[in-house]
Amino acid sequence: MLKMKNLNCSYGECQILHSASLEVNEGRLIGLIGRNGVGKTTTLKSIMGLVPPKGGSVHFGDINLSSLPAYEIPRMGIAYMPQGRHLFPKLTVMENLKIPIIKGEMDKKILEEIFEYFPRLKERLKQKAGTLSGGEQQMLAVGRALITNPKLILMDEPMEGLMPLLVKLIADTVKVINQKGTTILLVEQNLKTIKNICQGIYIMEKGSIVYEGTSSELEGAMDIQERYLGVKV
Secondary structure (H helix, E strand, O other): OEEEEEEEEEEOOEEEEEEEEEEEOOOOEEEEEOOOOOOHHHHHHHHOOOOOOOEEEEEEOOEEHHHOOHHHHHHHOEEEEOOOOOOOOOOEHHHHHHOOOOOOOOOHHHHHHHHHHOHHHHHOOOOEHHHOOHHHHHHHHHHHHHOOOOOEEEEEOOOOOOOHHHHHHHHHHHHHHHHOOOEEEEEOOOHHHHHHHOOEEEEEEOOEEEEEEEHHHHHHOHHHHHHHHOOOO
C-alpha cells in the first residue's frame, strides 16, 4: 500500500533523512520508533508532501505521492495526525471534526463510530476544543483523523504526554481501528506500546532505517534495543 524508497530530505543545508526506506502493507499496523530528533516526524511530513524529498520516492498503491502537491495527498485517502494535536482551540468539538471534510456532508455512521470509541466527545460536541483536557484533545485529534474514513492514517505520537490510563485507552483504540480495516503507520517513543499493538516495527537512527522486524523478533533482539533505543540489558 505505502512504499517509501531511498528517501532523502533536508531542512535547508541540513539533511535529515538518508536513503530511508519502509513499507506498510494494506491492513497492517506498523510502528516507527527511535530516539528524539532522528527523523521520525520528518518521515511522516515527507509522505504528506509537507517536506518535499530531495531524492527517492513515496508510492501509495500505484500513485507517486512525491509528484503531488501536499493538498492533493489527503484526497488519496491518507489522514495525518500530527504531533501536538494541532486542534483549533476556539472552535467546538464538532467544528474541529468537520474541518477535514472537503465536499459533501459528514458521514453520520463514521461520526457514531467515533463516539463509540470516545463517548466523551459526544458529551462535549458544543464545547470549545481549547477547554478540553489533554486526554480529550487527543481523542478529538484521533476522531478528526477518522472522519474522512481514510485508507491509511499516519499517527505521530498520539500517546505523548498522557497519563497511563489514557495511554492504554488510545493504544487500544488504535489497535481496534486497525482491526476494523484501516492501515496505520504509528510513530511512537514508547517501546512497550509499540511492541504490544504493532505487527511490524522499524527503528530509525540518524535519518536511516536501521532495523525492521516483528514485535516478537525485536523482543529477542536486546542488543538492538540497547544500541538504538537505550534499553538497558
